[in-house]
Amino acid sequence: MRTISSVLLAVATLSYSLACDRANTPLTLAGPTVIAAAVSISIIGERQLMVGQTTTLRAVAVMSDGSRRDVSRDAVWGSSNAVVCTAHAGGIIVSENAGICDVSASLDSIMTTASFAVAISAWTGEVVSIDIQGPRTLLPGQGDRYLVIANTPDGSQVDVTASATFSSSDPSVADVDHDGRVAALAEGNTTIAVTAYGLHVAFRLTILPGN
Numbered sequence: 001m002r003t004i005s006s007v008l009l010a011v012a013t014l015s016y017s018l019a020c021d022r023a024n025t026p027l028t029l030a031g032p033t034v035i036a037a038a039v040s041i042s043i044i045g046e047r048q049l050m051v052g053q054t055t056t057l058r059a060v061a062v063m064s065d066g067s068r069r070d071v072s073r074d075a076v077w078g079s080s081n082a083v084v085c086t087a088h089a090g091g092i093i094v095s096e097n098a099g100i101c102d103v104s105a106s107l108d109s110i111m112t113t114a115s116f117a118v119a120i121s122a123w124t125g126e127v128v129s130i131d132i133q134g135p136r137t138l139l140p141g142q143g144d145r146y147l148v149i150a151n152t153p154d155g156s157q158v159d160v161t162a163s164a165t166f167s168s169s170d171p172s173v174a175d176v177d178h179d180g181r182v183a184a185l186a187e188g189n190t191t192i193a194v195t196a197y198g199l200h201v202a203f204r205l206t207i208l209p210g211n
Contacts (some may be wrong), residue, residue, distance in 0.1 A: 044058040048158055050119055051096070059072045072185060077103065082101075085103065085116055138207055139210055143190065144181075163196055164180065169192075174205050184207045189206050
């Protein structure tokens with residue numbers, strides 16, 4: 001009996017010791033899982049079609065953790081002018097009539113647009129003139145994008161932004177990248193120069209005083 005009692009006492013002592021160790025061991029709580037969100041979106045793909053043709057655009061998002069992700073299937077696609085082109089899920093674009101429309105892709109309240117041209121016949125590459133669409137005044141901290149539209153001999157218009165080069169005479173006032181995206185940095189004036197298909201256009205951009 002004394003031997004059994006000694007064993008039971010040893011087991012009880014060990015159980016109490018383990019319970020105390022657990023009570024004194026600090027709990028480690030796992031932190032919340034951080035899910036990367038879209039910071040910006042770029043539309044990639046053919047920007048010109050003939051009437052009746054279909055193409056598929058891609059939406060690539062830069063995420064908050066610095067990674068890039070193809071969000072074409074997750075994005076919501078839209079068209080500014082359904083008479084010219086219609087936008088469908090997955091980035092499928094159907095050209096309807098000649099003209100220019102803006103195709104948009106949005107995800108997590110981030111939206112971007114790309115100018116899309118539909119021509120009646122195949123473009124030969126000949127350009128009569130170019131027009132620059134975009135801001136002439138901005139406030140410090142603001143940003144925008146320039147589009148370069150080529151006028152062709154048959155009277156149609158083609159978005160040639162991807163083929164254009166951009167420069168700013170004073171990057172400390174406003175800087176412009178190779179995609180035509182401009183960032184206003186400080187009050188002042190700068191000249192934005194654009195070249196496409198051998199044609200050159202320059203204009204003044206004014207950064208107004210901030211509030």
